Every structure is written in C-alpha cells, then in structure tokens.
Amino acid sequence: MERNIFKYVWRFSRREQLVLLAWVAASLPFYFLSLDLPKQIVNQGIQGDGFETAESANPIGVIRVPLSETLTGESIVLFSGVPADQQATLLILSFMFLFLVCVNGGFRFVINTGKGRMGERMLRRLRYELSDRLLRFRLPQIRRMKPAEVATMIKDEVEPLGGFIGDAFITPAFLGGQAITAMVFIMVQSFWLGLIAGIIVLVQAILIPRLRVPILELGRQRQLTARLLAGRIGEVIEGAGEIHANDTSNYERAELTSRLGRIFDIRFEIYQRKFFVKFLNTFLSQLTPFIFYAGGGLLALSGRLDIGALVAVIAAYRDLPGPVKELIDWDQRRADVQIKYDQVIEQFQPTEIVEPSYQDPDSPVAPLEGEIKLSSVTLLDDGANKLLDGVSFETPIKEHIAVVGGASSGKDSLGEVIAGLVQRSSGSVEIGEHRIEDLTQAVLGRRIGYVAPDAYFFSRSIKENLLYSLTHRPIHVADYDKEAADAAAHRLAESQRAANSSFDINDDWIDYEAAGVTNAAELTKRVLSVLECVALSDDIYRFGLDGALDVERRPEVADGILAARHRMAERLAEQGHGDLVELFDIAEYNRNATLGENLLFGTARDPAFAADVLVDHPVVREELKASGLDKHLVEKGLSIAQTMVEIFADLPAGHPFFDQFSFIDADDLPEFRLIIARAENVGAAALPEAERNRLLRLPISYIEARHRLSLIDDTFEQEVLAVRKRLRERIMKEAPDSVAFYDSERYNAAASIIDNILFGRLIYGRAQSEETINGYVTEILEELDLSDAVREIGLEYQVGIGGKRLSATRRQKLALARALLKRPDLLIVSEATAVMDGATRSELLQNVREEARDEGLIWIVERPSMAAGFPRVLVLEDGRLVDDGVYAELEEQQGALKELLTAD
C-alpha cells in the first residue's frame, strides 16, 4: 500500500481534486470583491465621497476592462453605469454586498459538499482495501491478530482520514487563497499595517506547528494505547470463562486500571499542551487588532488612511485569522492523520499475504484427479519448532486415509497443509499435475472440503451456514424490477468509484451445480439428505416444530398443518387421549393457558400486545375498565402477591427459584409486601393507581392448572370471555394486523408449527403427555408428508454468534454437513468429531465414509481405534511419519499404532 497519504489521495482522487481546485480558484475574485465592498459602502454610501450636494448623482456599476489603463494608458469603459444619488448608491452597494455574501456562501456549499463526497469515497476505498487485505492474509498471520484491535483500526482509526482526505488539497488551496487575498487587500490599503499583520501571521504559522510536534507524538501513543485497550477488552470477553474459573477478575481490573491510567496521563498531557497552544494562538490573533486600532487609528487621524479603508482593513483582518488558524489546524491534522495512516498501514503490510489473483473468482476450476504427493514436507511454527518434519507419502486422491497420532504429532498441521490453508516451510506438495502453490483458492476451496475441529459458524440461519460452502461468486443476477435495477446500477457505479467489489450481494450466489442439483427445491432436498447423513435430521425437525412458517411463501404447507391439526384432534379422541390437550375454544376459558392468552385469544404480532405489556395497551385497558374486570384482576394480583410474599420471603435474592417460579422478582418483593399491607388496611380498591397497576399485571401470566392457587372460578371465566369477545371486535376493527386470533379453521402465522398443530395447550400434570403428543405429531406429519416441510422451517433456525445457540456436538455435525454439501473431490476431516460420544462418532464415521465412497477422504482421527476399517493408515509422531500401511497389519506389529492403541 502507498506509504504517503498525500500520494495515496492524489493517485485515487486526482480528477475530483482538480475540479474542486477549479471551483476554489473561481471563488477567490468574488471573495476579494466582498472585501473591497465595505470600503466603498463606508466612503461613498455613508460618508458621501463624491456626493457634494444632496442632488448630485454619480454613475454606479461602471465596468472597465481590467488592467486597460496600465496597458493602453486609457481606461476602456465597457458599461458606463447608471447615475444614482447617495442614498441609492448606499442601498445598491449594500445589496451588492448581500449578493456577494450569497455567492461566497454558494461557493463554500459546493466546495464543501464536493469535499465531503470525495472524502467519503476515499474512506470507503481505504476501508475496502484494508478489508480486502484482511481477507488475503494467510491463516498463521490471522491467528496472530487480535480481532478487536483490527476492528478498531478499520472502523475507528481510519475514520478521521475520511474527513481529512476531502481537505487534503482543497483546504490549503482555499484557505491559503483566502488568506493571501486578504493579505494583499490589507497591503493595498496600507503597507505598514499589512506588514505588521503579515509578521504576526508568520510567527503564528511557524511557532504554533512547532509547539504541536510533541502533541502529535502523544497522539500517536494515544492511538496505540487505545487500540491495545480494545484488544485487551476483546481478550477479557473471550477469556471470560478463564477469568471466572481462576478468580482473576481482580487481576484483570488492576491490569485495565493501569492501562486506563496510562491513557489518562497521555490524554491529560495532550490537553495541557493543546490548551497552551490554543491560548497562544488566540493571543497572537487578538494582538493584531490592537495594533490596527492604535496604529491604524493614528494614521486615520493624521489623514494618511481614510476611515473606510481602516474599517475594511479591520474587517479583512477579522477574516484573516480564521483561514490562518484553520490552515494551522489543517497542518496539525495532516501530521496527525499521516501518523494514523502509517500505523494502520503498517499493520496491514505483513509478508504472509496472498496475491489477489489467488482469490480470483473466475480462475478455471477442474476436478482434482491423480495423486497427492508430499515430499519431505516440513512446517515450522513461529518459534521455529518443527510441526511437521520431512513427511513424504503418495496416494491416489480417491483413497480413504486415516491419520493417527498423539496430541503433538502434527497430524492437524498435515491436514491444513494439504488443504492449502497453511504453507509448508520446505518440501513440496503436489495434487494431480499441479504443485499446490499453483492452485488457486477457487480450486482448493471448491474441490477440497476441510472440516476443522473448531469450525466456525456465522450468526445466520442453519441453512445459510450450510450453503456457505457453495457461495463462491454470483451465479444468477438478482431479479430486480425497474426501480430496484436503477438503484442497483447506482450502487454499482458508486462502489466502482471507490474501487470496491463489483459483485452484488443480492444476486443468487448459490452454486447449485457444485451441490449436484439444478434448482432451489432440489437443493433443499439435498441439504436434508446431508443432514440425515450427519444425524442432525431429528434436531432440525425439533427446530422446525418450534419455528414459524412463512405462510405467504408456502401456503400449501399452512393448509397441510391445518389438516394435521384436525387429524391430531381425531387421533387424540380415538386413542382416548382427550385429556392430554385442552383445545382452544372461543367460547371456553382454557385453564391450561395463561390468563393473558385467554383474554387476547390470539398471538400478538404487534409487540404492544405482548403478554408482559398487554394490560398497558390503551384498548385492553379501556375494555378491562368498562367491564369492571380490572377490579377483579387487581384482587387476583393481590392474592398472587400474598402467596409469593409468603412462600418466597425466606429465600435469598438471586435464588434460582425466583427465575423459575416466582411471579415477582426478588428485588420487588419488599415493595409488594408494603402494597399488601396497605391493601389489607384500606382495601385493594383504595390503592393508588400505580400500585393497582402493578397488581393488575401479576395475574396475566397465571395458569390455573399449573399454579393451582384456585383464583379462577366460573363467574370469573365468564367475565374474561366477555372481555375476550369485546377485545376481538375492537382489535379487528381498529388494528386488525396486530393480533393473529385463534381460529380452529385458520393457520396462525404468528405461532409456531407445533402450536398450530395442537391448537391448544398441553394439560398440566398428565404423565408422559409430551412424549405421547410428540409421537402423534411425528406420526401425523409423516402421514401427511409434511416432515420435510417442517425440517425446511427448522433450517431457518438462527445459530447465534459463533453458532453458540447450537450444542458443540451439533456444531461439529453441521460443519461436516457443510463440507459434504459441496461434494468435494477430497474431504479432509480434522478431529471434527472430538466432542461426540463414541456411538455417535462411529455412526458418523460410517455415514460420511459411505457418502464420500467415490471421493477422497483424509480423516485425521482423534482416537486411533477410529482408523479401523480404513484401507490406509498414516501414523505420525513428533511431526514425522513413522508408520504407513493397512490398519489390520499395523495393529499386529509392535509399532507406533499399537502403542497409541494401548495408550488410548
């Protein structure tokens, strides 16, 4: 990357810079005129120079050919002007002044906007360039970096560069031009005054930047310490487990304190120096007007300078410090930004970076054929330890190989070297006809599948994570309508101006061919079959049952689920399991559902109707009041509060029971105790509004069948049903989209699949009810051929940051599925079943070997016994290949494999 920020900026924004410079040049004459005009206004308009009598009129607006008098000796008049008296002259000149103010403002506006746009484009270019380099770093380089530090660099540290890039050339030109114009103007009016002003400006321009040198150095340190702090905070988050497990939080506190102290010292030092410089700067600026008032005043009194000129000089000078100060500021920013730029560039200038051509999406990709050949492959780590030591072997690509070895045998490095993720230090690796370094990432990444032990997942759905192995480049252009296409073209043009990627993220990136299918529907089938292979099918099915269906996209599935609902009801009745589910019935109170659900009798689409805030909704509140149900709810709330206070009183705050069982937080318990005491004194009805509201909210999550406080009797049920009816009418009329009401004949898009099938609530206290119901659900979905549709919904399950919403076993299974999906010619599995139990592991091993029967497979096994059944076994020890052969033979010999098997 370019080392000098000016060269960088100039190289990529020359054209825009020149255009803006032209604008700046064009603006200067107007600026000069706006300086000159006050003199004319004071001398002619106010003091009446040339207007000897009230009637005398002078021509105004005379336009002469510039410099004509000097060149020809005679002034050539283009326009002889219009005669005007003193008053008219004053007004005309004043309006001209106003006009010039507008023109100057206009210039500023155009120039600043242009600057801003240019700066943002350059910033975008720079950020893209940094991100691009990040994507090109080799893995060992990446592993040395702290994510938080790099993120700070790309996000925060280059940010001021954007602002400065717009100013890099324009500001010195614009402000310098203004300052020189003002200086020239002052010089023209009075040489001596100009000289004095000039000297002071010069002192400012030389002295101030010098004083700022140490501040810049401090600024550099500030940036460095802040970046390290970001890195450390990242570590604290990632290492939170260790911190808690080792009780080192206080050590971390002290460590962070020392860093913050250092940052404080640096920042305070900067402030001290900065404000001193500021003080000096201001003082010097203020000194000049003093000279003007005193010296200029004396000159004017002695008649050697007219008042108009003095006023104009002072006005001009008032404009002068601005540009000069800004120029000095600019210089400061220049140095500051250069430092920042240097520091960032340095971090992104490592040696272990691949050429852009290595990641060219269009480089030719042919299936891998022939042999894999390793000759004396040695790999050193950072500390020059040998991870691999002279490993040589040959194998047909299509072979299935198990690699066995202890923890420090280097077997994992072998996988990374063959996958092309890590470059060997010496020796050679050949795949087919090619040396591995001649193969591009397009070949390696599409034809080889590599499953790491700690595979990463992006915070997206399961499906998107699986299809990640098929997203190499856009395959089909996005389907835009006219308007969207225009917007896309505009986006593309703008990204190209900043040299960003020209691929559209909205295109279809999925490489169906690589997965062996032709369209999205087939791909889904293939995804499900791969998930079956890695034994994730049942989990996905569970996710699907708890997920929600996109009815607009799959209306036929909604109809199917509706059929399943009816069949479910029939099945339960037939089998005598009517007591397992209490169905929703518009005319009945459901004692196995919450009171809130009974009131609303639907699923909230608008969060304003969500259970925890339901009674705060104005419509609900009105209906509760109108029916008088609110009084009863307050009484029920009081009763719940009494029970909670009674039974939870002796538990310490933070006890798990509060979260699991209580209606009231531990923190709120004392307040409720007071409310209860007051209610017992004066009656619930006489409580203040706020307290009544707190009580009113409590019963909303109350389930009679579960909590058994016998709060709900037949009369109360009837009251709730009446309010349910009124609410339904009103919401349907006033906000029909905010609640999906329960309707036995309609699919509820806001509820989960399982809720839609049951259309009711499991009855509390029935033994084995969940298992029985699940059995029927599976049976019925199978009968109606809906299981795959449910699994498809399960594929939309969000895996969370780093896949943390999935268990470790599921993550490893998913990683295997992701690699299988692209049907690689060679699949490398690196200890990727480590967290699984033995039975699951051998099931997966068999399934994956079967799935990859026609392809190559290198399985780096975590336990030597897993190698049984592989036609070839490689045994590594301390980075050296010590045994190579058929499992059965090696098992018999007194060799390394036997030792490992015995130790296992």
Place this chain on the structure above:
Amino acid sequence: MTLDEEVEVLKRIPLFSKIDKPKLKLLAFTSERVVFHSGETVCRQGDAGDAAFIIVDGTADILINGNGKDIKVAEVGRNAIIGEVAILIDVPRTATVAATSELITLRITKELFFNLVQEFPEISVEIMRVLAQRLEATNEKLRLAKA
C-alpha cells in the same frame, strides 16, 4: 385440588410434618403435579431415578421383578412417598410402581429437593431423623431375624 389442599397432604407425611407451612407451600408450588391413570407406570425398576413422588390421592402397587415376573410386594395410598431414596443417592429404582386407580402425585425433582434442603437446613434435619428411624427399624428386623 388446590395448593392449600396439597400443603395439607404434605403436612400429614412424616418426612414433612415438622416443617413450617410456608416452606411446604413453596415445595408444593414449585413441584409439578402429575396424574396417572389406572394401570400407568409411575416408575420402573432399574431405571435411573430423578424424582420422588408424593401421593396426594389414589392408590398404587409396588412391584418387584423376580424371575421375569412382577410380584406385588406392597400397596400404597394417600400421603405415601415413593422413590425418595433416588433423590438422595444415585441408585436405580428398586421397584416398579403402577397406579391402580386415578393417581394424583406431586413430583419432586432431585434438583428442586436439593435447592430446598440447601435453603432450609431444618428439612434435612427432619430427613435425617426419619432415615435414622428407618435404619433403627431395619436393624431391629435384622436382630430379630438373627435371633
């Protein structure tokens, strides 16, 4: 059956008879009520046990498997507690329990029970007392058998 009624039942069980009412209420409130139909199995001999059951209403047979056949060894009814050993130590269920009528139970999980004991040591003192009595009774039987 309401919470208060369940508390009355708990109060009549020797293991819990000395414990304050609010604590029993907490126990009842936090435990799950499970209903078994006649013929359904509450727990099966040999299975891992993770909960004890208190019979609130109904009857059940205690069956022990001998030579592949379930032999009825006892009958339990209201206020009985089943499987309490399983929540104290990790042993498989020593018998099968099958409901012989509509059986209403309170299911107290191991986790719930330990949470309670930790919070209210007086419960554990009660349990010690009851267990000691049982031990004494067993010793007595042993002595008689020997003699």
